Amino acid sequence: xxxxxxxxxxxxxxxxxxxxxxxxxxxxxxxxxxxxxxxxxxxxxxxxxxxxxxxxxxxxxxxxxxxxxxxxxxxxxxxxxxxxxxxxxxxxxxxxxxxxxxxxxxxxxxxxxxxxxxxxxxxxxxxxxxxxxxxxxxxxxxxxxxxxxxxxxxxxxxxxxxxxxxxxxxxxxxxxxxxxxxxxxxxxxxxxxxxxxxxxxxxxxxxxxxxxxxxxxxxxxxxxxxxxxxxxxxxxxxxxxxxxxxxxxxxxxxxxxxxxxxxxxxxxxxxxxxxxxxxxxxxxxxxxxxxxxxxxxxxxxxxxxxxxxxxxxxxxxxxxxxxxxxxxxxxx
Amino acid sequence: xxxxxxxxxxxxxxxxxxxxxxxxxxxxxxxxxxxxxxxxxxxxxxxxxxxxxxxxxxxxxxxxxxxxxxxxxxxxxxxxxxxxxxxxxxxxxxxxxxxxxxxxxxxxxxxxxxxxxxxxxxxxxxxxxxxxxxxxxxxxxxxxxxxxxxxxxxxxxxxxxxxxxxxxxxxxxxxxxxxxxxxxxxxxxxxxxxxxxxxxxxxxxxxxxxxxxxxxxxxxxxxxxxxxxxxxxxxxxxxxxxxxxxxxxxxxxxxxxxxxxxxxxxxxxxxxxxxxxxxxxxxxxxxxxxxxxxxxxxxxxxxxxxxxxxxxxxxxxxxxxxxxxxxxxxxxxxxxxxxxxxxxxxxxxxxxxxxxxxxxxxxxxxxxxxxxxxxxxxxxxxxxxxxxxxxxxxxxxxxxxxxxxxxxxxxxxxxxxxxxxxxxxxxxxxxxxxxxxxxxxxxxxxxxxxxxxxxxxxxxxxxxxxxxxxxxxxxxxxxxxxxxxxxxxxxxxxxxxxxxxxxxxxxxxxxxxxxxxxxxxxxxxxxxxxxxxxxxxxxxxxxxxxxxxxxxxxxxxxxxxxxxxxxxxxxxxxxxxxxxxxxxxxxxxxxxxxxxxxxxxxxxxxxxxxxxxxxxxxxx
Numbered sequence: 031x032x033x034x035x036x037x038x039x040x041x042x043x044x045x046x047x048x049x050x051x052x053x054x055x056x057x058x059x060x061x062x063x064x065x066x067x068x069x070x071x072x073x074x075x076x077x078x079x080x081x082x083x084x085x086x087x088x089x090x091x092x093x094x095x096x097x098x099x100x101x102x103x104x105x106x107x108x109x110x111x112x113x114x115x116x117x118x119x120x121x122x123x124x125x126x127x128x129x130x131x132x133x134x135x136x137x138x139x140x141x142x143x144x145x146x147x148x149x150x151x152x153x154x155x156x157x158x159x160x161x162x163x164x165x166x167x168x169x170x171x172x173x174x175x176x177x178x179x180x181x182x183x184x185x186x187x188x189x190x191x192x193x194x195x196x197x198x199x200x201x202x203x204x205x206x207x208x209x210x211x212x213x214x215x216x217x218x219x220x221x222x223x224x225x226x227x228x229x230x231x232x233x234x235x236x237x238x239x240x241x242x243x244x245x246x247x248x249x250x251x252x253x254x255x256x257x258x259x260x261x262x263x264x265x266x267x268x269x270x271x272x273x274x275x276x277x278x279x280x281x282x283x284x285x286x287x288x289x290x291x292x293x294x295x296x297x298x299x300x301x302x303x304x305x306x307x308x309x310x311x312x313x314x315x316x317x318x319x320x321x322x323x324x325x326x327x328x329x330x331x332x333x334x335x336x337x338x339x340x341x342x343x344x345x346x347x348x349x350x351x352x353x354x355x356x357x358x359x360x361x362x
Numbered sequence: 363x364x365x366x367x368x369x370x371x372x373x374x375x376x377x378x379x380x381x382x383x384x385x386x387x388x389x390x391x392x393x394x395x396x397x398x399x400x401x402x403x404x405x406x407x408x409x410x411x412x413x414x415x416x417x418x419x420x421x422x423x424x425x426x427x428x429x430x431x432x433x434x435x436x437x438x439x440x441x442x443x444x445x446x447x448x449x450x451x452x453x454x455x456x457x458x459x460x461x462x463x464x465x466x467x468x469x470x471x472x473x474x475x476x477x478x479x480x481x482x483x484x485x486x487x488x489x490x491x492x493x494x495x496x497x498x499x500x501x502x503x504x505x506x507x508x509x510x511x512x513x514x515x516x517x518x519x520x521x522x523x524x525x526x527x528x529x530x531x532x533x534x535x536x537x538x539x540x541x542x543x544x545x546x547x548x549x550x551x552x553x554x555x556x557x558x559x560x561x562x563x564x565x566x567x568x569x570x571x572x573x574x575x576x577x578x579x580x581x582x583x584x585x586x587x588x589x590x591x592x593x594x595x596x597x598x599x600x601x602x603x604x605x606x607x608x609x610x611x612x613x614x615x616x617x618x619x620x621x622x623x624x625x626x627x628x629x630x631x632x633x634x635x636x637x638x639x640x641x642x643x644x645x646x647x648x649x650x651x652x653x654x655x656x657x658x659x660x661x662x663x664x665x666x667x668x669x670x671x672x673x674x675x676x677x678x679x680x681x682x683x684x685x686x687x688x689x690x691x692x693x694x695x696x697x698x699x700x701x702x703x704x705x706x707x708x709x710x711x712x713x714x715x716x717x718x719x720x721x722x723x724x725x726x727x728x729x730x731x732x733x734x735x736x737x738x739x740x741x742x743x744x745x746x747x748x749x750x751x752x753x754x755x756x757x758x759x760x761x762x763x764x765x766x767x768x769x770x771x772x773x774x775x776x777x778x779x780x781x782x783x784x785x786x787x788x789x790x791x792x793x794x795x796x797x798x799x800x801x802x803x804x805x806x807x808x809x810x811x812x813x814x815x816x817x818x819x820x821x822x823x824x825x826x827x828x829x830x831x832x833x834x835x836x837x838x839x840x841x842x843x844x845x846x847x848x849x850x851x852x853x854x855x856x857x858x859x860x861x862x863x864x865x866x867x868x869x870x871x872x873x874x875x876x877x878x879x880x881x882x883x884x885x886x887x888x889x890x891x892x893x894x895x896x897x898x899x900x901x902x903x904x905x906x907x908x909x910x911x912x913x914x915x916x917x918x919x920x921x922x923x924x925x926x927x928x929x930x931x932x933x934x935x936x937x938x939x940x941x942x943x944x945x946x947x948x949x950x951x952x953x954x955x956x957x958x959x960x961x962x963x964x965x966x967x968x969x970x971x972x973x974x975x976x977x978x979x980x981x982x
Contacts, residue, residue, distance in 0.1 A: 060856075080530045088523035091606070120421070121410025121618045122608050187672065195676045202680075203673055206666055210635035304669040309636060313669055317405040321419075 035350055043343045050335040051109065055102050058324050092118065092324075105328075114329035118321065125329035128314060133296070135209065136303070136310030139226060140295040143233040148288065150234075151241020158242060159249035167246070174243045177236040183301040186232035190305060193228060200228045204307040229306045233299060237291075244287050248280040255279070282353055289345025297334040388682040390955070396661035396978055398956065400968055401674045401683040407667050409636050410618040411629065412606055413590050414522055420639070420665060423687070423968075427641055427663075428497075429588035429623035432488060432507070434970075435581060437712075437877050438963075440776045442584055445649070446502060446624060449489040450580070452476075457487060457558035457570060469918040476575055477917055483533045483545065483572040484917070486580055487558075490567040493648045496591045497621075497628045503566040504548045509592035511546050511571075511583070513605060521604035528586050531579035533572040539601060545572035577919055578882040585879070594622050626658045639665040651974070659958075659976045678950060685951035685959070687968035692761040692948055703954040707967040709947045712773050714765050716939040717748070717824070717837065718872045722900040723865035730815055731822070732868055735899075740803055741937035743796035747844045748837065749789050754943050757833050761948055765941035768930025770876055773963045777878055777923055782930040796844045804845075813845035822868035823851035825861055830871045833942065862898040870898060872939065881926060885910045889933065901938045955979055 089095040093104070108115055114125035158170040177185075194202025204225045212218045252258065253276055261271050300312030307313075311330065318326035390399045404419040413429060415421035433442035433450070442450065451459035452472050460475070462468045476484050494502040511532060514525035518539035534545030547553040549565035558570045573579035590605075598613050599605050607614055620631050626649070627641040634640050641663045649657050666683060668674035675694065678686050679701075698706050719735040720727075734740045750764040763772065768782025786792060804813040804820055813820040824834045834850045841848050848869070854860055861867045874896070876884055887896045890907050909932065913925035933939070949966035951959050957979055960971035 081527075084523050084527045084530070087517045087521075087526050091521055091523055091608075116608060119410070120408050120412040120415055121615060122610060123410070190673060191676065195680050202677070202682075203668070204637075206637035207635065209637070305673060307637065307667060307669050307673070313405065316669070320405045 036347065039343055039346050043339050047336065047339050050339070051106070051332065052102075054328050054332045054335065055105050056098075058327050059098065109332075114332065115325035117318075117326045118323045119326075125325050128326060129311070129329060129333055132309060132311050132314045135308065136296055136299060136312065138222065139229055139233070139303070139308060139310060140299055142226065143230050143237055143299075144288075144291055144295065146230065146234045147237025147241050147291075150238045152245045152284070154238065154242035155245025156249055158246040159253070162250060170239070170242050170246060173239045177239045182233055182236050183305060185235055186229070186302050186305045189228055189232050200231075201225050202228070203305075204309070206307070209309050225306075226308075229299070229302050229308055232302055232305075241284065241287065244283055245280065248283045249276060252276050252279045278352065282349065285345060285348055285352060289341050289348075292337075292341035292345075294338070295341075296337050297330075388680075390683060391681055394980075396659075398660045398663050398685070398976065399683040400663060400665050401668050401677055401686045401688070402665050403668050403671050403674045403686070403688040405669060407634075407636055407639050407665065409634070410615065411621040412618050413588055413595075413621065413623070414520075414525060414606065420687070424629075424639060424641070424665075425588055426625065427627040428621050428625045428629055429590075430625045431585050431588060432490075433584040435585040435879055437773065437879065438775055440878050442580075444491060446490055446494060446507070446589055447488050447584070448491045450584070451487045453485050453487045453558075453570070455485070455557065457485070457553075459487060467919065469920060473917040481575065484575050484579065485558075486571045486573055488569050488571065489564075490569075491648065492567060494624055495646055495648065496594075496624050497644055498591075498594075499646070500591065500593055501566065502589070502591075502624050504569040505550060505566075506592045507569055507589055508546050508548045508551050509596060510587060510590045513590070513595070513599065514587060516541075518601050519599050519604055520606060521608070522606040525587070528582050530582075531574040531576070532583055533574065546570075547572075575917065576882065576915060577917060577922055578879070578914075581879045589624065591622050591624070627663065630662075637667040641665075658973050660973055663973075675950075678952060681952065681954070683952075684956055685967050686949060687966055689947045689949055689966055692759040692945070695759050695761060695948060698950055703952050705951040705953050705959045705967065707947070707949045707951070707959065707961045708761055709949075709961045709965060710763055710771075710773055710963050711944050711947050712771050712877060712964040713873055713875050714769060714771060714944045715833070715942040716765075716769065716872050716874055717744070717942055718870050718898055718939050719744070719937075720865060720867055720869065720899045721938055722902065724900070727865035731818060731820060734803065734815065734820065735822075735868065737803060738937060739799045741940070743799040743844055744841060744846065745937045745940045746785055746792040746796035746799075747840050747846075748940060748942065749840060750941065750943055753833070753836055753840075757836060758943060758945050762943045762945040765944050766930070767934030767937070767941060769874060769933055769939060769941060770926075770930050771944055774877055777881075777926045779927040779930040782927075782934040793843050800844055800846075807845055811842075811845060812847045819847055820845065821847035821849065824848050825851050825853050825857060825867045825870035827853050827871075833871060858894070863894050865900065867898070871942075872896070872898065874939065882914050885913070885929065888939070899938060901936070903932070903936065906932045906936075953979075 086095065093101065096104070105115070112126065114129070116122045116124055117128060154170060158167045161167050190202050193199045201224060205221060208221055208225055212222065258271060258275055261275050266274075296311050297315070299308070299310065300315060302308070303310045303312035304316060311334075315327070315330045317323070318330060390397075393399075402420050406419070408415060408419075408421050408424070411424070411428065413425070415425045430445045432445060432447040434445055435441075436443055451461065452467060453459050454471075454475060460468045460471045472484075475481065488507070490502065490504060490507070496502060511529060511534065513520045514522070514529045515532065515534050516536040516539065517523070517526055518536065532545050533543060535541075535543045544552060547556050547558055547570040549560045549568070553560045553568075553570060556570070560568045571580075571583065573583065594617060595605060598611070598617065603611050603614060610618065621629055626644060626647045628644050630640040630642050643656065643658055643661050647657065651657050665687070666677075668677060671688070671690065674683075674686055674688065675690065675697070677683050695706070695708075698704050719741055720732060721736050721741070723732060745767065754760060754762040754764065765771065766778070766780070766783045767785065768779050770778045770782070772778050786795065800813060804815045806814045808814050808819055824837065826834050831850055834848070838848050838850075851867070853870070857870070862870060874884070874888065884896075889897060889901055889903075890910055891897055892900050892902065906929065909925060909929050913922055913929060916922050916925065947964060947966060949968070951967045953959070955978060956976050958972070958975040958977045959967050960969065960975050961967070962969045962971050
């Protein structure tokens with residue numbers, strides 16, 4: 031892979047991250063005239079002067095007492111020290127601590143979901159391509175229509191209602207003590223697996239079908255390419271044709287989907303986490319949003335954006351490795 | 363090798379599925395103890411309990427159970443009921459209560475003494491209950507109250523703007539951390555110097571406050587501020603380590619995590635986390651029921667977090683919890699009716715929904731059609747056309763009550779004016795009257811039957827949220843009967859800034875809650891103040907303004923009540939905020955473990971009365 035291609039991608043990622051930081055700071059402030067007035071509306075028989083004192087104290091308390099641009103500079107200065115600020119919640123916990131507490135739980139869900147979706151998706155997709163035009167293939171196509179039409183949260187509600195509440199095959203929602211009592215013992219890991227089953231299943235249904243569909247289409251498209259015919263004509267074994275030529279080329283769209291999935295690993299399960307009471311990043315974001323906790327909202331959005339930008343960068347670099355043609359333009 | 367890897371992954375997935383396929387054991391089903399399982403629909407639970415918690419979510423509920431205010435205010439009787447304190451009086455300069463022979467407040471003397479311009483404050487004597495203790499066993503004293511109010515007024519130590527707001531009626535103030543005006547007096551803090559006699563026996567139970575010269579001045583002080591233990595916080599709190607510290611020390615965090623309060627319950631920190639909060643009843647809580655038994659009947663309360671309402675409802679239906687401490691939509695009502703072991707609390711609400719008209723837009727936002735709303739005949743016609751009963755039946759499934767044009771809920775019997783209903787009975791007659799009124803203003807109609815003014819259709823937008831769309835659709839049908847077209851307009855995320863404060867609207871849906879305790883501020887905000895206030899339509903009436911100002915400043919409670927009744931009649935007569943409905947607060951509980959749930963106005967089934975009345979079924 032040529033260096034100019036890599037350099038361009040990295041510089042572009044840095045530029046996007048700078049834009050994200052700026053938007054991340056200003057967007058939560060849009061639509062709010064005076065955060066102080068929102069926190070403490072006038073009380074009792076308070077005069078205007080008294081109320082102004084209260085509002086000023088609120089501004090000082092939350093750092094809104096300096097001009098917005100100065101707040102922005104303070105925020106940037108904090109970021110250089112990897113300081114995302116402190117949350118408004120009781121006890122003023124550091125945003126980075128809150129994120130690091132919740133992140134593993136979200137990753138436990140989303141990475142497992144990704145592995146399951148990828149594994150079964152590729153398996154089913156390749157199988158459907160092999161059985162092209164037969165009922166197995168039709169089943170995948172119909173399943174794809176079904177899962178595209180039904181959002182994951184709806185599937186989650188159906189699953190929790192039937193498998194959780196009605197038949198009690200799985201926990202309907204996360205055991206409230208799961209996180210607090212987790213100690214890496216086998217019993218604790220089993221509890222996590224037990225509680226994660228339905229949320230993962232809810233997400234994986236769509237994921238498997240999506241990867242399956244993508245793999246199927248890709249494999250079929252590549253199989254019909256002239257170079258595959260050439261490879262066969264050269265006398266290569268079917269195994270070599272499949273692994274070296276069909277699958278490698280069929281991986282390109284899958285890598286693209288994978289990159290997008292990785293960028294959504296952190297924030298992609300907000301509603302699923304909410305339905306199953308899963309104590310992860312998604313619910314943390316909802317908490318921040320519902321309590322107007324700006325530092326926490328900004329911290330989470332920035333973190334999610336950073337992961338997405340990094341995932342996209344890696345995807346583009348891997349893409350370049352898999353298909354050197356995409357870097358040709360940068361060579362000139 | 364690749365095949366082996368694939369098999370390994372498959373085996374791992376199967377193991378995962380096998381481990382996952384095992385139902386949870388829901389604790390409540392087998393719990394024989396006196397433990398109430400309360401589901402809460404919220405985004406999170408607090409894990410750190412700064413005493414003056416935020417106003418969001420379950421935090422205030424938890425705070426009110428761990429800590430206590432001096433009194434609780436009964437909106438129905440207009441009286442303060444004792445908690446930490448048992449009595450309070452307006453007093454004369456010597457600290458003697460201003461009482462009539464029957465023990466009631468002598469408002470004539472209060473007004474006679476303190477109505478004079480040279481009197482700048484109203485002195486109040488507070489007497490605490492004896493024998494109250496903090497959850498660590500230390501006694502609750504008047505010095506704790508002094509410390510709490512003092513720190514609340516001193517932002518240098520508290521760093522809590524809310525506390526400044528709560529104490530704005532207390533004439534005790536700091537400037538940059540220095541006391542500039544003392545308005546709290548105890549045995550140890552200058553009572554004798556002020557001429558207030560407190561005996562040695564009373565030193566722990568009596569204090570005096572200087573408050574602003576308005577009758578509502580004590581309300582927030584008495585019923586909002588949670589009293590803090592001085593012995594816990596005084597050694598820790600400093601200007602560099604404030605009560606509401608941005609960067610709390612380990613000692614402060616330890617107190618946040620293990621709160622010491624004087625409420626009926628104490629936090630079981632070891633069993634609580636971000637998804638469960640466990641409260642244990644204090645065996646040494648001094649307040650008892652009339653028969654001497656424990657005032658609160660439930661030993662342990664477990665709050666369990668649900669982030670999704672439907673999941674919480676099914677958890678209740680399936681017996682994972684005893685009750686749901688969240689109001690639910692009336693759309694769910696049919697789901698619970700006729701079910702076994704289910705208590706449905708359909709409590710009358712305090713929150714009124716109104717239709718507000720832009721009666722006085724700023725100059726740049728005037729137009730001939732909008733100007734029609736400035737005409738009281740048009741407003742009355744609109745009010746006449748709205749059938750509240752039908753609205754409640756269709757939109758709230760019958761779970762609500764009609765509202766008088768004076769905008770006071772019947773839940774405030776002391777100040778509710780039943781005569782402030784100026785609309786005649788019978789919808790047909792009302793529609794006829796409405797049409798007659800509008801014929802005086804805009805008699806012509808277009809081919810679709812809508813009224814026109816100078817050739818333009820009389821059409822108004824009603825600003826509303828998505829949840830209010832159904833209500834607005836109903837109004838659309840109702841107002842069509844009098845030839846007025848209305849359409850839904852989305853409020854967006856910041857309606858005040860975008861539309862309401864700058865007159866960029868015709869009508870809007872607005873929720874209002876008027877109670878005895880908030881009238882002083884709310885009447886001003888809704889009918890007098892222009893600009894960034896709840897008076898979106900910029901209504902102004904000098905007579906009403908004068909009446910509201912008099913109501914706020916009178917020191918005679920009976921006169922204040924009379925003025926409130928008169929204000930309602932004036933409000934009703936203006937049709938500026940047309941009442942739509944007052945929706946009930948719907949909540950649910952299971953009755954297979956506990957009985958004795960109490961329905962309380964404006965509250966869910968999880969309320970103080972319920973906790974003081976609940977009984978395990980197998981205990982009876």
